[in-house]
Amino acid sequence: MAEALVLCDVTENIAVVTLNRPQALNALSDGVLAALKEVLGGIAVDAQIKVVVIRGAGKVFCAGHDLKEMQAGRAAEDKGAAYFADLFSRCGEIMQMIPQMPQVVIAQVHGIATAAGCQLVASCDMAVAAADTKFGVNGVNIGLFCSTPMVALTRNLPRKQAFEMLTTGEFIDAARARNLGLINRIASEDLERETLDLAQTVAGKLGAALRIGKRAFYEQIDMPLAQAYAHTGAVMVENMLLRDTDEGIAAFIEKRRPDWA
Known part of the structure; x- marks a missing residue:
């Protein structure tokens, strides 16, 4: 074969x-x-x-x-x-x-x-x-x-x-x-x-953040500046609302490893 x-x-x-x-x-x-x-x-x-x-x-x-x-x-x-x-x-x-x-x-x-x-x-x-x-x-x-x-x-x-x-x-x-x-x-x-x-x-990074970030990277790259900021601002909101992002920020503040799902 x-x-x-x-x-x-x-x-x-x-x-x-x-x-x-x-x-x-x-x-x-x-x-x-x-x-x-x-x-x-x-x-x-x-x-x-x-x-x-x-x-x-x-x-x-x-x-x-x-x-x-x-x-x-x-x-x-x-x-x-x-x-x-x-x-x-x-x-x-x-x-x-x-x-x-x-x-x-x-x-x-x-x-x-x-x-x-x-x-x-x-x-x-x-x-x-x-x-x-x-x-x-x-x-x-x-x-x-x-x-x-x-x-x-x-x-x-x-x-x-x-x-x-x-x-x-x-x-x-x-x-x-x-x-x-x-x-x-x-x-x-x-x-x-x-x-x-x-x-x-x-x-080693949060998978959901990588997926959101890569998508936004290619979406914004050819946009006019103002449109790119408006678009990525909405993406940041989407990212911030993730449970694991909340946990990641809390872990950083509390100086511990994040407990990601």
């Missing part, structure tokens, strides 16, 4: 999702996209899971779309137009699922993250990378501008820096990626351990 294209291991309240196509550099084939959507959809409705880590098996995180599959799509009578439209729609749907999930999603990145693989990193809430990781949206090097990866990239990087990456196809290293805001941390030694440390720190 063939091994699953996407693996999911849940320990306590952290789910580790592994792209498991190492022989193809974890390229986002039709099968991988379908499996990833199914796994993330299942996690999204699991109230016990607070944090998700997405990583890649083998030598790299993800090398983007499966170019061999894409070329095979050209055999259709329409030269692949319908297949390509469906492919990019399905990929975009998954990239949009990640910020919409109630859990905090962290990319654990190593080797390379290129094109749609870089898009996946940019779509996650946070990212930790090995020091020797390379990032790129290099489709332009083969005549395919990374227009869909651009959506996530331009919501992470300054405009001119994103445009340079997209038009030159050049890779940036982890240090540059951190400086530009694509990743949060560079692992000094053990990538898996340091990513898990971050995941455990987040998972």
